[in-house]
Amino acid sequence: MDIFYPIQILADWITYSILHFVKGSILGGAVDFFVNDSVKIFLLLSVIIFAVSVIRSYLPPEKTKKWLTNRFEIVGNIIAALIGIVTPFCSCSAVPLFIGLVESGVPLGVTFSYLISAPMVNEVAAVMLLGLFGPMIALLYIVSGVAIAVIVGFILGRLKLEYLVEDYVWKIKANCQTVDIKKTFTDRLREAYQYTLDLIKKVFPYVLVGVAAGALVHGYAPENLLAKIAGKGNLFAVPLAVLIGVPLYSNAAGTIPIVKSLIEKGLPIGTALAFMMSVTALSFPEMIILRKVLKPKLLAIYIAILTIGIIFTGYLFNWVL
Amino acid sequence: MKIQVLGSGCPTCRKLYEVVQEISKELNLKDEVEYSTDVTKIIELGIMSSPVLIVNGKPVMVGFTPDTEKIKKLIKENL
Incomplete structure (x- = not known):
């Protein structure tokens, strides 16, 4: 049984009994769709983001560093990518994080695996996919994100590009003693609550606008609209979707509900997945911040390999599914 | 007594300073x-995250x- 069934009942009740929309009308259907999706997303966001925040409080980057030093390379790539799942990408911390890892001897490729997985496997995006598409697609998104992070990181590591990291990075010497700020379990819960509240405040306008736009497409756009122009037959659809996704950074919350409706209208899953990954992983603010520690050439190589990885994943899923 | 805010120059760090x-x-x-955007510090x-709040030399x-x-x-x- 669908665990979200009670939410559908609630949405039906709000739409048809309280707001008095006519059952079976297009407008009524769109409103019902809007209420159902937004309630579901906010419920999931609150529960899952809270849980992830608590888990995360046990994985501060200083601990990550310890786990990643002296690892066999590919193992390091995998651990780094996995830790990246629960870590959000914070533009504030990207530079100290990068320097801290590299300085303590974590291989450059492993550091990249972490830097790719953290923003790409975005917690809000994963939650929205879970709510709107179900566990299979959410899992697909997470697994392919981790796979890209591991592979791209591994390739970058093989290329021996250490000389393209800004020179000052190698000169910094950290204090061996790591600072340990003690936290009680109540502290962790409190922080997780604060974080969740903050995040929901930040994303809720996007979610509402996105779900509303999605509901309109759902109700009014003709069936198979996209199957013709952006279907599997069109080889340019995946790269184009990736390009469109780049400037939409941080709007995963608003984008995914629209994507859901576009899939209903015939957009292939792989193309949609590539699009969502480019929304979360290829972002200008992140690139600008990373420029502080990477020479332009390395930044370009990083963006190029990541883009190719995402496009490849798009084709792969279009081909498999 | 001395209070310092260390950041990487991002808006959040600036906000903590304010x-x-x-x-x-x-x-x-x-x-x-004191406000510093020197990541080296x-x-x-x-520490590998930012911002950092330091009071009397202690983070x-x-x-x-x-x-x-x-x-x-x-x-x-x-x-």
């Missing part, structure tokens, strides 16, 4: 709050919280 300045005024602290402390908070009361408490406890 919040700490407010608190410092409220508590009538004489010393200026953060790394040297063995008391890593990362940002919108909870002003908590920041105030941390500063008071470590003065």
Whole structure:
């Protein structure tokens, strides 16, 4: 049984009994769709983001560093990518994080695996996919994100590009003693609550606008609209979707509900997945911040390999599914 | 007594600096709050996130919280 069934009942009740929309009308259907999706997303966001925040409080980057030093390379790539799942990408911390890892001897490729997985496997995006598409697609998104992070990181590591990291990075010497700020379990819960509240405040306008736009497409756009122009037959659809996704950074919350409706209208899953990954992983603010520690050439190589990885994943899923 | 905010120059770090300045005024602290965007200092402390709040040379908070009361408490406890 669908665990979200009670939410559908609630949405039906709000739409048809309280707001008095006519059952079976297009407008009524769109409103019902809007209420159902937004309630579901906010419920999931609150529960899952809270849980992830608590888990995360046990994985501060200083601990990550310890786990990643002296690892066999590919193992390091995998651990780094996995830790990246629960870590959000914070533009504030990207530079100290990068320097801290590299300085303590974590291989450059492993550091990249972490830097790719953290923003790409975005917690809000994963939650929205879970709510709107179900566990299979959410899992697909997470697994392919981790796979890209591991592979791209591994390739970058093989290329021996250490000389393209800004020179000052190698000169910094950290204090061996790591600072340990003690936290009680109540502290962790409190922080997780604060974080969740903050995040929901930040994303809720996007979610509402996105779900509303999605509901309109759902109700009014003709069936198979996209199957013709952006279907599997069109080889340019995946790269184009990736390009469109780049400037939409941080709007995963608003984008995914629209994507859901576009899939209903015939957009292939792989193309949609590539699009969502480019929304979360290829972002200008992140690139600008990373420029502080990477020479332009390395930044370009990083963006190029990541883009190719995402496009490849798009084709792969279009081909498999 | 000395309060420092170390950051990487991002908006969140700036915000913490402003919040700490407010608190410092409220508590009538004489010393200026110091703001640095030198990432090297953060790394040297063995920390890998930013911003960092330092009171009397001791890092008391890593990362940002919108909870002003908590920041105030941390500063008071470590003065």
